[in-house]
Amino acid sequence: MDEKAVVPKLDWDALRKESILPGGFGDRRVEIWPQLLGVNHSRSEHKTDRATSVYPEKEGLEHSDERQIRLDTDRSFVLYPVDETRDRTALQDELNKLLVSLFRRRPKLNYFQGYHDIVTVFFLTLPQELQFECVESLSLHRVRDAMGMGLEPVLGLVRIIQNLLKLADPEYSEVLERTSPLPFYALSNVLTLFSHDMPTLPLVAHVFDYLLARPPIYVVYLATAVILARKDEVRRLEEEDEDGMIHSLLSSLPNITDGEIESAASPHKDEAVEDVNFEATVDVKQEASQEADPLVYDASAEVREPPVKQEHADGELAEDPIEHSDDEADETLVEFPSDDTVVNPTPEPAPLELEDEADELDLLRPTEDEEPPAQPTQPKTEPEPEPRHTKASVTLSSLLIRADALATAYPPTHPDLGIGKIMGPASVIHTWRESGDTLNDDEAEEAVRHPERICFPPEPEETAEDVAHQEKERHRRRRRKLMKRRQTVAVSAVLVLGLAVAAYGMRNGNGNTAFSVERLRAAGVGGTHVGSWMRSSVVRLLGAFVGR
Known part of the structure; x- marks a missing residue:
């Protein structure tokens, strides 16, 4: 550089x-x-x-x-x-x-x-x-x-994501390919480094921390980790015959939380920042050591508290929801974290969240005409018809850990990822180095003028029918070569036989052998019969060679 x-x-x-x-x-x-x-x-x-x-x-x-x-x-x-x-x-x-x-x-x-x-x-x-x-x-x-002039290089990264999904979870990959031949739902995240859809600045800044500290290819691993983290949601849609919703689901991000969201919302509170960071650091270390599933619901439990405060807002019902078990509370409130714009999961901003989701929560808010005993059961029954709208909650750290695990299991040099066949030598995937890019600034700018050196066009994929057709063609070519070889041998044999007959005929004319044309004629066999006999002999010889 x-x-x-x-x-x-x-x-x-x-x-x-x-x-x-x-x-x-x-x-x-x-x-x-x-x-x-x-x-x-x-x-x-x-x-x-x-x-x-x-x-x-x-x-x-x-x-x-x-x-x-x-x-x-x-x-x-x-x-x-x-x-x-x-x-x-x-x-x-x-x-x-x-x-x-x-x-x-x-x-x-x-x-x-x-x-x-x-x-x-x-x-x-x-x-x-x-x-x-x-x-x-x-x-x-x-x-x-x-x-450059086109988005072919970004589509190249999408092709690498498809290969990585096949390696990491072949069965899940087949389900996704039935919905879309390529994971185009990851295009926005790869193109904008997650900055277009990440709900808060602290979250996307943390994503940039992760990506800037690693080679450019790691955006592929992170995008794949997000897709894998939504496997349960995709399976649920498939069970409900809502396959058409899979692309829409994967085009958005899950509910993502991070330990710094609360502190970043109030940047002037330095002491609070330190406290939150310390506690969150302990949590992620435990999470990494246990190698738990990336879908961590502990953080989302805090986000579910605002709907509980909604129950408190009605005076007489304030005590009933508190007496319910934790399982009932989770079942009742599982739909509420659907708003991606929630920044602070602490209970204080709950009224703001309820205002943002007023239309959705009106169905769950008790009215004055309703009897108090009937109220606690309604939130349990009404969210159940729409489970497909529920987003999984996941911590950003768990996604980053999973992305690193994918990179360890399937590094960029893995042959089945096909990075060398997809991205060209002028791509940042190949030119970036920790010590500095192999291209200086001017060379890097010039590189966009040569897209053929950045990304290679996709090779046509072979289907089962293509493989069968190619096998038949190979078999036919093999038979044709064998037939030509036999015909060549037969023609050569005929030529040799003809020369031999001619030579014998000439020698017989000089009386060097007992078998001669004159003797055949003396025996009553004319010249025409001699020619016919020779032709039939040649035909039999040719048939013998060809029939082998």
């Missing part, structure tokens, strides 16, 4: 272990992310005033994608809202300026929809003086494959 890639030596193994823990790198992302991206930039001691931009000037010609960039940035900061004290329009303009500056600096790169989601994470996480160089390095050396 360029001179900016000279960074202090990193302990990659230690950072990878840390990236799995709840909360990931936390506040240290400001120092760690630039180093992982090969950016050596000294931070200013003072905070940068956003009124004075430190982005490169918009030099050069206008990029052809600037109109689409403007459309996307005008819709930004919705999924990851900013503080009310900060002007959203001004932030959208700053984000647009960052993106336009990059594409005018690197005009060979092409914008793709969803790229602004990736950049938004850096925009909201890093100080302004680090944003441009980090985004530039990420674009050139990690997501470059998707910044």
Whole structure:
């Protein structure tokens, strides 16, 4: 890489272990992310005033994608809202300026929809003086494959996911292939590094901790881990004859929780952050040592508390739900964590969650006309007709652990993954190194002009009918070769026989042998009969050779 890639030596193994823990790198992302991206930039001691931009000037010609960039940035900061004290329009303009500056600096790169989601994470996480160089390095050396003229390289990663699913769970893979020939439902996560659908900024920042500390191919392992984590939900849909819903289910993420969600929602409470991180660290270490199933429901139990508070809101019913067993509570409230936008699973924000889901919860809210004894049974009966809408709850750390386990069991060099047959030599999958990309910045930018070196076209798959047809063709070719060989031998034999007869005839004319044409004629056999006899002999000889 360029001179900016000279960074202090990193302990990659230690950072990878840390990236799995709840909360990931936390506040240290400001120092760690630039180093992982090969950016050596000294931070200013003072905070940068956003009124004075430190982005490169918009030099050069206008990029052809600037109109689409403007459309996307005008819709930004919705999924990851900013503080009310900060002007959203001004932030959208700053984000647009960052993106336009990059594409005018690197005009060979092409914008793709969803790229602004990736950049938004850096925009909201890093100080302004680090944003441009980090985004530039990420674009050139990690997501470059998707910044060409087409999305074939991203589809190449989807093909690798399909191969990995076949290796990890062949039976489950067959079920998924009946729904979709390729796991296109993973396309968004692979293309945007999970930034498009992850519900909160702390969660997606933790995902970036994991991905930036590993080679670019690890987005495939994480996407596959998410698909495998939803196996029970897919099986349930199959049992309910709702196969058509499988693609929709897998196109969304499960309810994902993380130990840092609560603390990140209140970044000014430093002491609370430390307490939450410590407790979460203990939990994930126990989880990793026990090698438990990635679907961890302990964290989601906290999310289920708000509907219980809903029961308390009605005075007379406040005590009845508390007396119910834990099993009954789980059965009653299993539908409530369906809202992906829940940020804080603690009981305090419960009223906000109920307002967001008011329409859905009206069916479960007791009315004044109803008798109190009948109320506790309704939540148990009404959610049951729609179990397919229930999302599994999973901790982010468990997904990351599972992704690492997949990479250990089926490393990128595994022949059945077919990475070498799918991704070309100019792909980031092959050029990225811990010590720095094998291509410098200019070479990396130029690489997008040669898509044939980034991703190879898919080879036509052989079906059972194709294999049978090829076997028949091989058998026919074998028979034809054998027939030609026999015919050649027969013709050669006829030629030799003819020459021998001619030679004998000439010698018999000189009286060198008792068997001669004159003697045949003397015996009453004419010349015509001699010719017929010779022809019949040749035919018999030919038939003998061909019949073998």
